[in-house]
Amino acid sequence: MESLGFRVAYVVFDDNRGLQGALKLGKNMEPMVLCTAETPITCGLEKWCQEYNNRIPDMSLLQKDIDTFMEKFDHEASKKALQEKEAMQEDEEGWIMVTKRGRKPGFPRKESVEKKIMGKEKQRRSKKELQNFYRFQIRESKMKHLVNLRKKFEEDKKKLALLKQSRRFKPF
Numbered sequence: 001m002e003s004l005g006f007r008v009a010y011v012v013f014d015d016n017r018g019l020q021g022a023l024k025l026g027k028n029m030e031p032m033v034l035c036t037a038e039t040p041i042t043c044g045l046e047k048w049c050q051e052y053n054n055r056i057p058d059m060s061l062l063q064k065d066i067d068t069f070m071e072k073f074d075h076e077a078s079k080k081a082l083q084e085k086e087a088m089q090e091d092e093e094g095w096i097m098v099t100k101r102g103r104k105p106g107f108p109r110k111e112s113v114e115k116k117i118m119g120k121e122k123q124r125r126s127k128k129e130l131q132n133f134y135r136f137q138i139r140e141s142k143m144k145h146l147v148n149l150r151k152k153f154e155e156d157k158k159k160l161a162l163l164k165q166s167r168r169f170k171p172f
Contacts, residue, residue: 035041
């Protein structure tokens with residue numbers, strides 16, 4: 001039997017039923033051709049060369065992308081410079097607004113931002129504050145908890161008594 005490399009398929013069936021089904025498909029069927037002149041299958045050195053060449057971008061497309069990026073960058077830079085120039089101008093009263101710029105500019109002095117910062121500061125302080133640090137504080141908190149449980153129990157007893165009196169007592 002002549003081997004043609006990857007262009008030949010060898011089929012192994014698990015049982016006779018698969019073989020019989022394949023034989024019934026068609027005895028007059030033409031062989032299936034995967035590689036034709038319109039759709040060639042590249043392999044080996046030819047495939048590697050094609051993959052390498054596909055990795056290298058077309059110079060005209062690359063130059064076009066670079067030009068569009070640089071135009072956008074120049075436009076943004078000029079916009080930023082114009083904003084800085086406008087910010088440094090004096091207002092009607094002769095004042096110039098000075099702001100911090102750089103990698104870490106300060107937070108804006110707005111009421112919402114200040115509220116958020118104050119809230120975070122309160123949370124940080126409450127975490128640092130120890131609750132029930134001393135023995136008497138632990139005892140007091142346990143006693144308060146027990147008193148609350150007793151109050152709840154008494155309230156529940158009253159509710160149950162009212163429900164029993166109205167004869168609509170359905171616990172479940």
